[in-house]
Amino acid sequence: MPHAAHAADAPSAPPAARPEPPLRVLVGAVLRRHRERQGRTLRDVAAAARVSVPYLSEVERGRKEASSEVLGAVCRALGLRLVDLVGDAHAVLARADGRVVVDLAATPGPGAVTALPRRTTSPSAVVLAA
Structure with a gap:
């Protein structure tokens, strides 16, 4: 007799993705x-x-889309590199998606782990390096 499909056997639909904020x-x-x-x-x-x-x-309130030239000028005024700006925005998105974010460019504080495992077993880990 053929096997009857159960609701538990059916592939589950992916969870509804939260809308990402505009860049x-x-x-x-x-x-x-x-x-x-x-x-x-x-x-x-x-x-x-x-x-x-x-x-x-x-720009700071997210109401204007700044050109790359303006972003570069503001970053320079703040002593940032564009990679820092993009990395920080990426980290916000990754955290909102439930991913672990490790910033390899950050200065470790007291008690911080300074060695990372060779391989991560978590598919949701995100490593940032600058």
């Missing part, structure tokens, strides 16, 4: 976080990047 929102949040960590004002960073304060504010 401009991630980039703006990363820029703002770096600026605030440095204790700098919008006016200070805008002047150093040679962009207007209202424009930089809009």
Whole structure:
């Protein structure tokens, strides 16, 4: 007699993916976080990047899509490299997706593990290196 299919035997549908935020929102949040960590004002960073304060504010809030030239200027004004900006945005997306993020460029703090395993068994691990 043929085997009857059970609901448990049916392939499960992948979980509904959460919509990813627009890249401009991630980039703006990363820029703002770096600026605030440095204790700098919008006016200070805008002047150093040679962009207007209202424009930089809009970029930080994710309302304007900045050109690569503007992003480069703002990154330089903040002492960042573009790879740092992209890496931080990637880390935010990876964490939101439930992945473990290891930043190999980060300076280890007290008690930090300084050696990584040779191979990860987790398909959800993400390693960032700059």
